[in-house]
Amino acid sequence: MDIVDIFSITLAFFAMVSDLRTYKIPNRICLTGVLSGLVLNFVLHGCNGLKMSLTGIVYPVLMLYLFFLIRVIGAGDIKLLAGIGAFVSKRIIYIIFVAFVLASFYSIICITCKVVRRFLSKSKKRYTFSRMHLSVPIFISCAVCFVCRLTGA
Numbered sequence: 001m002d003i004v005d006i007f008s009i010t011l012a013f014f015a016m017v018s019d020l021r022t023y024k025i026p027n028r029i030c031l032t033g034v035l036s037g038l039v040l041n042f043v044l045h046g047c048n049g050l051k052m053s054l055t056g057i058v059y060p061v062l063m064l065y066l067f068f069l070i071r072v073i074g075a076g077d078i079k080l081l082a083g084i085g086a087f088v089s090k091r092i093i094y095i096i097f098v099a100f101v102l103a104s105f106y107s108i109i110c111i112t113c114k115v116v117r118r119f120l121s122k123s124k125k126r127y128t129f130s131r132m133h134l135s136v137p138i139f140i141s142c143a144v145c146f147v148c149r150l151t152g153a
Helices: 003-022 027-045 047-069 075-120 135-151
Strands: none
Touching (some): 027 047
């Protein structure tokens, strides 16, 4: 069991709880993750660990900035992924991929349910699509990646 995985899952859990309560991921949670990841990897791996953490911080920002500009993803989600990336380095790419796959399935299920409900109901009411907590798929993807590392999958 790797300590950086435990820290990253813990960070994702606290961010998810905050996001579910307030629709916000506080900067203090993200900043704590970034700083803790930098320090922990520096202590464990020296300057190479610092470079690994910085790589994990930069990847989510570069990969997701366009999504932020077109309002698909919030800034808090990117900052959370940067905080997790500070712990897990390049593995953040897998976490982002799994989180987006999970979010896509969830969105498809929600849209399908709303369309079916509209056709089954007699009213011509239009359904609006609600905001999604991306922190939930991020937390689940951290857990999935952690389990895959444990099992060697």
